[in-house]
Amino acid sequence: MATATAATMASLTGCGEQRHGATAGSATTSPPTASPSSPGASPSGPDASPSGPGASPYVEPGVVDGAPHNGENNAYRRPGDMSPASEEAAQAEAARMQPVLKRLHSKGKWDLESVRAALTGELHYKILKSDSKGKILGGELIVQNMRSRYKNGEYVVPEGTMIGLRVRVDACVTAFVQPTNYEAKANGPFMETGCMEPPVGH
Structure with a gap:
């Protein structure tokens, strides 16, 4: 089972956009x-x-x-570097997650509640909890709505859910499921956002 660290996990890049190379019914389980x-x-x-x-x-x-x-x-x-053993562990978790995301996508269940319930209920991941200072108290999973995007003069939140899973100190799974596609990939943690892929722009 994955273990948590004090790294903060934030948001996923390109959420709500069609990803090249990841189509509905496909997922990636290797590092980008x-x-x-x-x-x-x-x-x-x-x-x-x-x-x-x-x-x-x-x-x-x-x-x-x-x-x-x-x-x-x-x-x-x-993303940071992974040891060979950590990379193998992260790829294994991405492979476990992939069929769950595939089924959610095929059923049109990409809302926050459905995705969280599937990952905690079927795969037994624990939701990451932290105190007011950001110290991790337990768990390894973060499930969030997509980040808002500026479109037609206003900010909108695209349909879909983004996911970050801490597998080891140096290994993560970053994932998402949305109307157009889904993806689960293994990678090292990001410098500022932990196991959630950071946004474009800083």
Whole structure:
């Protein structure tokens, strides 16, 4: 069973948006890999650097759009490293969670109460509890509504639920289920948000 630590878990990136590579009826159980839109990724490899007239002297190697300090500014969005044993444990929990999310998605049950009930009732995860100072008192699971998004001049909360599960000190499962798709993946904890994938922008 997963154990809790004092890391704070917050919110999931891109909630309410269609994710490329994750479609309804599919889930990911392996750690995320770099893509051209990921911090530190480049279509020509991690050692690529800007060249040619007008190239900024402040551009970091591997930054696709040439944004100065992109890697530094997005360090909080990179998950921590996992030991091989912790990675295996996190992948096993993601695999356990995947069929539950698949069934919830197929039944249109992506609301907070349904997701929480399924994960605690079927998989026996305990809801993470903390005191007023943020100290973890027990449990390993956080289930939250999607983060609000600005749309058509107002903030709206998309349908769906985001999930963070602390498996070990250095291992998590981050997941979500929403009308368009669902996903469960193993990764290390994030610098500021623990087992919940941090938002884009800081």
